[in-house]
Amino acid sequence: MGLTGLAIFKLLPKTNCKECGVPTCMAFAMALASGKATLDQCPYVSDEAKEALDSATAPPVKLVKAGAGDKVLEMGDEQVMFRHDKTFYHPTGVFIEVADNADVAAKVEEINGLVSERVGQTYEVDGIAIVNASGNADTFKDAVATAAGKTDKVLLLSSEDAAAMEAAAGEVADRKPILNAANADNYEKMVEIAKKISAPLVVKGKNLDDLADLVGKIDYKELILDSGERETSKVIADLTQIRRQAIKKRFRPFGYPSIAFTTEEDPLMEGLQAQAYISRYASVVVLKTTELATLLTLFSWRSNLYTDPQKPIAVQPGVYAIGDVTPDSPVYITTNFSLTFYTVQTEVESTRLPSYLIAFETEGLSVLTAWAGGKFIGEEVGPWLKDSEINEKVNHKRLIIPGGVAAIKGKIEELSGWEVIVGPREANGISAFAKLKLGA
């Protein structure tokens, strides 16, 4: 990535031994440069060359993992500043704080229960941040043990007291918790604790200069960065600098994931603040609120931001039953572009009339785009419908199509033998349509 094929070639043995699988060292160098090969395929590379190449070909932002079992949170390994340049890979982990002197068990259970669903996605809080608010090491240790027993979410242990951290980390050594945080005073001990259990360690500076300094002193690579800034406008500036320095300048001290903490007291304002941090590259954001409106909107935004702009998102084509369907249930059809499909599904659900919804294979295109592209037209839908499994599921032959493509009605009828009813143009007209035409 960072080096050209020619620069890499200079570091290779130049023996053309072919053991890597390609005919020449030059060809291997080109493959390395384009990311199609990895250095371990060459048995003869020198250690010196290896180090030089490793750092040059390493991702600009290191991949750091926290958590264990099914709940591993991957952070970093990002390559661009703008999602339209490629995509963002690892969605921001959302954590909620629990004070060690509160009712930890109850609070953790409350957080476990914060699950919301929309458009076919399930949103859950990623982790729990246990804060050593008591300042007491035993209280902290007990709180961490209690939390660990109540949840399998990722844990974040927050204390700048190294002794307290050591005791608490010992309780959850196999959980790979995030340790928060190493600072100028405690970093030697904190690094030792983190190394012992291979846990990611937050490095907290007083500002960007101090942060770079501190990272430079630490001989450990599982790091997460905190510039120490807490004012919204300054945090987004720092987060942007950390990401930009890593990607555009390959400034090594900033080549790690980042973390941000909200300060707003109002739960809804806290959501907007967290949004700014998610938008500006934070790998982890730690909140205090458990307000559903805040979490639902924040997770929706995160999911949108991290959607891969390179591919249309599609649902599996096929016949979907909504509610307790019977052979009399109405049959709707739309395309398999997920946004379209879920919008229609949500609206059909809200009619409370059990129905079938067909997601027609349009390679993830929306209704009008698919129609214009010849993928959602009578010649495609008609023959498919004629032989579809839906014929065995219902005792009628009436299909409701989106109003925007009323023009395909005739052809579908001709080719399938079904009667076509033209539905509303927009999904939000389905309720009224169902009331009026289907007796919902």
Added chain:
Amino acid sequence: MPVEILKEKFTGKVQEVVLGATKEEGGTRAKTVTLGGSSTLPFMQYEGEIPNRPAIAFEVWDIKPDWHECFEPYYGDVWDDPVAWAKKVEGLGADVIYLEFKGADPELENSRSADDCAKVAKAVLEATTVPLIVQGPGHPDKDNEVLQAVGEAAAGENIALGVAEKDNYRSIAAAAMMGKHCVIGRSPVDINILKQLNIMITEMGIAPDKIINDPMSSGLGYGIEYSYSIMERTRWGALIGDKMMSFPIVILAGPEAWRAKESYAPIEEAGPGWGEQKPRGIMWEAMTAASLLQSGGDLVLMRHPEAVEMLKKHIDDLMKPNTY
């Protein structure tokens, strides 16, 4: 280790567009609102100037809107009367009033005539002191008629007329030019059409400081990421000197957010874990607005007063100096 702050070196900036005109300038507004002017990425004050904070426009309709009942306590006493409604949103902190002539839709019974629209616009201007944006009913022929009449009636006030689209921009742009007003060019979440439309409008002779862009923002959860990326690319284009991508952008947060079921569904019809409608609806709108502001919006069209209050506070925080 002192970190050398990495600044982008931009050569361009977002075009500044002034809305409204004071008495000295030939209008009757108490003050004008300037949109745009940024020479940096959103809120990154350390590498350029952000002379104008994002402005807030409130929706006002000329007929009673079909909005969710949660708006009744705020607008129920005024939404039969666009003039009273406009006055009210000015009191609620509107920087700009965004008047939509939904009632002029020719498909409606008792469709409002263009002359009547002009009278309403004039009355709104008389009753308020902030700049005005006027949008037609969204019917090509009627839009032309309405905007032409309103443009004439509001001569000197430097209002904005919207929306000019690729297929109907000529007469709307002409109406704007005639009354020395601004024009809003709308493109369907498509950066190529956005640029093309700006070129066509400019070629008609409209000055750059009279053009606003509406890239048709989508709401949170329903395609907002497309808008976000198009706005990021547009801002980048402006900053590297592409004049045809440099016009200030309006974000349609209110109308888009309230189309989503997540904003309006009562708790009995809500999905799992959605919680009560009240905070959810407000938050859906505020989050839509705030997210899109991170990609570069200059004017935000809002609906719920509590969402506006939150957004203003959030903008205050984002506008605090962050130069190194």
